[in-house]
Amino acid sequence: MYTYDTYDQKMVDERVDQYRDQTERFLAGKIPADEFQQLRLRNGLYVQRLAPMLRIAVPYGMLTSTQLRKVAHITRHFDKGYAHFTTRQNIQLNWPLLEEVPDILAELATVQMHAIQTSGSCVRNVTTDQYAGSAQDEIEDSRPWAELLRQWSTFHPEFNWLPRKFKIAVTGAREDRAAIQVHDIGIRIIDQGGEIGFQILVGGGLGRTPVIGSVIKEFLPKKHLLSYVEAVLRVYNRYGRRDNKYKARIKILVRAMTPEVFAEKTEIEWASLKDGPSTLTDDDIASAKACFSQPNHETLSDEEPSDSLIAGNKAYQAWLTHNVQPHRVPGYAIVNFAIKSTGVAPGDVTDVQLERIADFAEKYSFSELRVTHEQNITLADVRQKDLFQLWQGLVTAQLASPNLGLLTDMICCPGGDFCSLANAKSIPVAEAIQRRFDDLDYLHDLGEFHINISGCMNACGHHHVGNIGILGVDKKGAEFYQVSVGGSADSSTAIAQILGPSFARQDVPDVIETIVNLFVDERSEEEAFLDTFRRIGIQKFKDAVYPSNG
Amino acid sequence: MARIIKNDEIIESNLTVASGDDIDIAQDNQLLPLTVYLANREALAGSNNYGVWLDSDEEVELLEGKIDCNVIGLNFPAFNDGRAYSSADILRRKLSYKGEIRAIGDVRRDQLEQMIRCGFDAFELAPGQDLEESLASLQGFSENYQVTTDKPEPLFKRR
Numbered sequence A: 001m002y003t004y005d006t007y008d009q010k011m012v013d014e015r016v017d018q019y020r021d022q023t024e025r026f027l028a029g030k031i032p033a034d035e036f037q038q039l040r041l042r043n044g045l046y047v048q049r050l051a052p053m054l055r056i057a058v059p060y061g062m063l064t065s066t067q068l069r070k071v072a073h074i075t076r077h078f079d080k081g082y083a084h085f086t087t088r089q090n091i092q093l094n095w096p097l098l099e100e101v102p103d104i105l106a107e108l109a110t111v112q113m114h115a116i117q118t119s120g121s122c123v124r125n126v127t128t129d130q131y132a133g134s135a136q137d138e139i140e141d142s143r144p145w146a147e148l149l150r151q152w153s154t155f156h157p158e159f160n161w162l163p164r165k166f167k168i169a170v171t172g173a174r175e176d177r178a179a180i181q182v183h184d185i186g187i188r189i190i191d192q193g194g195e196i197g198f199q200i201l202v203g204g205g206l207g208r209t210p211v212i213g214s215v216i217k218e219f220l221p222k223k224h225l226l227s228y229v230e231a232v233l234r235v236y237n238r239y240g241r242r243d244n245k246y247k248a249r250i251k252i253l254v255r256a257m258t259p260e261v262f263a264e265k266t267e268i269e270w271a272s273l274k275d276g277p278s279t280l281t282d283d284d285i286a287s288a289k290a291c292f293s294q295p296n297h298e299t300l301s302d303e304e305p306s307d308s309l310i311a312g313n314k315a316y317q318a319w320l321t322h323n324v325q326p327h328r329v330p331g332y333a334i335v336n337f338a339i340k341s342t343g344v345a346p347g348d349v350t351d352v353q354l355e356r357i358a359d360f361a362e363k364y365s366f367s368e369l370r371v372t373h374e375q376n377i378t379l380a381d382v383r384q385k386d387l388f389q390l391w392q393g394l395v396t397a398q399l400a401s402p403n404l405g406l407l408t409d410m411i412c413c414p415g416g417d418f419c420s421l422a423n424a425k426s427i428p429v430a431e432a433i434q435r436r437f438d439d440l441d442y443l444h445d446l447g448e449f450h451i452n453i454s455g456c457m458n459a460c461g462h463h464h465v466g467n468i469g470i471l472g473v474d475k476k477g478a479e480f481y482q483v484s485v486g487g488s489a490d491s492s493t494a495i496a497q498i499l500g501p502s503f504a505r506q507d508v509p510d511v512i513e514t515i516v517n518l519f520v521d522e523r524s525e526e527e528a529f530l531d532t533f534r535r536i537g538i539q540k541f542k543d544a545v546y547p548s549n550g
Numbered sequence B: 001m002a003r004i005i006k007n008d009e010i011i012e013s014n015l016t017v018a019s020g021d022d023i024d025i026a027q028d029n030q031l032l033p034l035t036v037y038l039a040n041r042e043a044l045a046g047s048n049n050y051g052v053w054l055d056s057d058e059e060v061e062l063l064e065g066k067i068d069c070n071v072i073g074l075n076f077p078a079f080n081d082g083r084a085y086s087s088a089d090i091l092r093r094k095l096s097y098k099g100e101i102r103a104i105g106d107v108r109r110d111q112l113e114q115m116i117r118c119g120f121d122a123f124e125l126a127p128g129q130d131l132e133e134s135l136a137s138l139q140g141f142s143e144n145y146q147v148t149t150d151k152p153e154p155l156f157k158r159r
């Protein structure tokens, strides 16, 4: 886990002071509202439909127990006793007071946390694989690279006023759990004949025009990472559209220029930056890696869960199957738990639950945890022999629901309940679907299944890459939902296809059920939904959902 | 005359920003638009105290090898148009320009420290900005991670 030195700490402290001064000047009428909006956004503060919303950064998704306890404390004292985990590996507070935000930031700074660049047209939180450092299929740990990029992007003076927001994701594993193909820059660590380097993608993204990123550099030697990324950003900052915010993301520029021309432009800018002072020496890389040294794993061997524990304990068995992943180190496991249960907005966690999660991490996983872009929590270093005990604790804390990766483990944006940009509510839709599919055995039979819900085109719920995507739309002032099928966010990223005309909210659970029923009829043996979809095509789904048309 | 911030203090500058169609290049003390400047370099050789300014969509590379003056203005048509930051950094680090880079247009107090880090060293602030109070925002963070005009090495090499 990366720990601040005096430099990092000082910058975060100074940002708190700077922001406090900006807030005071705004309240004194010395900064116009349109300008203060931009200043506060660069510190994570939105003004939402009901109240301001503060987005707290969790760099590459990693947190310590101490940090999580501080967040719990903040939700109690400054908010309504709960926090929301987002799809960007961030944490949001939904009810802070604008006047109190500087105090919240000061509290966060005491545990090496902040809200810097969590919104606004600048480089956002760098995200990565939630299993980084522990995954079995890893070429190299992505976190040191994500940290180097975090430092490079934090207060970068040239790129604080980009045409639009900018998101970077890094993966070091064979399976892409960081969705790098739908980021402004996607970075894949690759091994080319023994030399580690990066494949660079640009121009991926969700939002109203979903696009898969294009490869503009097949192999970038690792020492050039920062200068090359700087060149990409410079091309975007100079040539990205600023006349229309819907056309301002880098994906539009890459498409307009073509990826080939964009790559050439980048090479031209890069020529003056390459081999400059940002070049990473072996020593620089070694120091970055040293910040992510492995926890002190004991020497253990892999163990089979004992039959006596499993026998007759179907719930534990199901949890092992769905929530526990293999670990690089013998005798250890990766444990995931969904913070989604029926009746609670996906990603919402109470202060007490936050403290319980901090306790679990402290007791079972070296006091570290990760938040995932599926809005779940990962404990990345759990001894296999502790699994049963951990599971029992999670059951008591109501965090053991074995629905990870199943249909009810939905991704859902805050939607119309909280977000001022929403066309429609999304949380009640998620809840209605969860209520419809409440039979866990049936859910397990269905297998891996991703439903993603966004309340508007901005796609914070990543509806384009859901196996089923649900998008809130406005139809003459009423809330409707457009349903699409066949998306995927894994290594074979695919954009979901729209089924047809949108539906009223009360009809959505029926539509989902119709889709699921067709899948059950058509699937061969244990086939996953996506495979069935790819085999039979969208028409059958259209016919099932709109029978009168067929 | 314009009141500007330069070298941490407020001074009077007799350079004014010339724009529009009827620019008299024989007049002294003007910042000329890029196209006018490029078209009249020879005629300007005898003039006193002039400079050139670029809008945010004009490429500073057009000035490469053609800088005969000591002041280059970079315009901010809106405070959230960030292109001039790249222009300034390219002028300094790629074209090795050592003269004054003046921020003009919608220049606001809370962005001064970012401008300084990209190589700006003079500021004609937007109407309504309080110059005296703005002096307090010249001092940015005590440390920075990146390589910029004012920091030739990244922090990771200085730790």
Ligand code: SF4
Pocket (backbone or CB within 6 Å): A413, A414, A415, A416, A419, A420, A421, A422, A423, A454, A455, A456, A457, A458, A459, A460, A461
């Ligand atoms: S998708 Fe739209 S409604 Fe949902 S959080 Fe994002 S902006 Fe708000």
